[in-house]
Amino acid sequence: MAKELLSGNEAIARGAWEAGITFASAYPGTPSTEILENIIRYKDDIYSQWGANEKTAMEEALGASFTGARALVAMKHVGLNVAADPLFSASYIGATGALVVISADDPGMHSSQNEQDNRHYAVAAKMPVLEPSDSQEAKDMVLEAVKISETFDTPVMIRMTTRTSHSRTAVELGERQAPPVPEYKSDFAKRNLLPGNARKRHAVVEERLKKLAVFSDSFAYNTIIKGKERVGVLASGVSYQYGREVFPDAWFLKLALPYPFPVKLFQRFAAMVDKIYVLEENDPIIETFARLAAPQKEIVGKEVFPLQGELSQDVVRASLGLKDMTPRFAGNGVPGRPPSLCAGCPHTAFFYNLGVLKVQSKGDIGCYTLGALRPLSAMDTCVDMGASITVQLGIEKALEKAGKTTKQVAVIGDSTFFHSGITGLIDVIYNQGKSTVVILDNSITAMTGHQENPGSGKTLLGQEARKIDIVRLVRDGLGLEHTTEVDGYDVKAIRELLKREMARPEPSVIVIRRPCVLLYRKAKWSPMVVDKVKCTSCKTCLRLGCPAISTDVDGKSLINVSLCTGCGVCGQVCPYKAISYADEKGMHIGATTLESFAKGGGK
């Protein structure tokens, strides 16, 4: 069979195809996003879709499983918090067709707000969890998950991590299994979780766990690797790979199915060694089971290895005092390179205006969270998906009760608004909040790499879809009268609207519209240039935090022509009218308005 280098996420997608999965859903989130983006390669065989959020995606996959079809749902670790409600019910209901739940955890928080260990969910929901250590296993585990799911009538979780999702290793490709033919057969006792049914289902779940524990002892991917010394390493996921680097002569028990924990297999392993190191990222899950299974054995775990961050061969060595980690170069004087809003980002003018008005917004999850970083520095909270609106309402009500009135501004993106902002806005309207909600509508889920959403007008499979218009949804649907829209590049109009709506003692929504610049950048746009005579080095334009703007040796503003998209925002904020559009020869054409921007080919 052919071998190919695949990322863990590509391997999951390949595994889904080989395993005869015919339904896949997800909400995008790093590091899980590319799973569905790769599943669309198999669109003749697999129906796939983005859900509005992880909960809807999970329920839709469960519905598909009810028909006997094999279903997969993918999300990042915090997404599973949103989908936890159906996850727990799905465990009681079981799986008619296989139900595979992918949770991509992010130890080290490369792009997340926490680093929770989602194996806890598998334990809490009483369902098996698989942990691949490379791409080959990621693919294999999807096939195994389907088998386990259908054999034991249970949803199965696969815990990926940023490292396994985004590493490429060789994978042997296989053929596709014939998928089962779906047919919906009613099963009231199993799928209607009225308390009378659910009590019986709970008993079934407990029995299932016992059977799965026996299975875990004999599961082929829970393997003992012989060593030369009486030292043992118990490891799961990518931590196994780090262990092999550090302990070349040790015995290994590598767990691809860490829960239910293979007690007997572990006890056999423990008898062969004098001391056991437990390597796993984040929390001591297998370690806890190991200590229970062999209380007399010397076990080295999280009292030595960190709970925080990713492991690596360096971290393991340093934890055991095996490597001096003192750097040769101390890193002094190396400025950081934080991410920033892109040149031409349609969110920039809004955050700049917040700075001018001295307002700290309550923020949310998306590209626009970067509005919190300097020089924009205009967002002081970011909690979770949708929390901008609800946190704002809580602040407002608590202050109001104490007789204080402060008008708050919440900011949320279009995809996050569809995900879980709508319910928060309903709370604001119902409970007579008075604050302003700004929805930054760039028609796409940009942060995770441009996935379609209900406002994009396209589905994951590229079909035309009805575009859900946020202005109409809020004004006509929720009946919020003070709903206005404005162009993301119109600095003055945004500021005037913000002032007007913040003064209003009623709730309001401002929808700031402009498609993501990365998708709609046109080659013929005329870049901006600085008139060095007019420029007084006042640095107002630098406060935009635009990556295309810096200063020259004389301290005058300088625009990088290859990065500039010609959005014109810097020209609008310059107090000395020193920035304007250049024509093709780099000559000034002296125009800074949106109309001339349109003439320059920007609209």
Next chain:
Amino acid sequence: MKTQSILICGVGGQGILTASDLLSDVLLQAGHQVKKSEVHGMSQRGGDVISTVRYGDQVFSPLPALRETDYILAFEKLEALRNINYLSDKGIVLVNDFVWEPLPVAAGFEKYPQDVVEQLQKLAGELVLIPATRLAAELGNDKASNVVLIGLLASRMKIPKETWLEVLRRKVPPRFLDLNLKAFESGYGFKA
């Protein structure tokens, strides 16, 4: 064969992941076991990007260890310095002679260090500076600087040149192939 490690670093948008994909494919083609790692996410928005490639007879960790990395291929000078602690004592640093100011520098909050090359010289077993962005621009598109750098790396590694060219021909879209082959040659034949 002992496992070898290569670290590729630079700024989001410079073609780092494409370069490490090409390198991984070449190493696989040359008969090695290969593991490649990268971090996406926030780095797509102008942040620093690192991709690592390890190869040998049997590779376990996809991550290189500090002071054990054989090559650092840097697309921007400051990024070479940021990652220099990964380099083994005899390691080779290949650097694009190119400055991309981080936003805090451009906005005037911080300063870009003036002694990057001197620092690198002190810490590297061997240092090669190549004006890859300028060379690529002269060939018609500065975006091909990643393949110029891959060409330079290829000239230092013990893999037949034909293997690199074969992978380029297979992976690069036809309309960019000519540019990329030229970019590869300009890096491969570069004399400091």
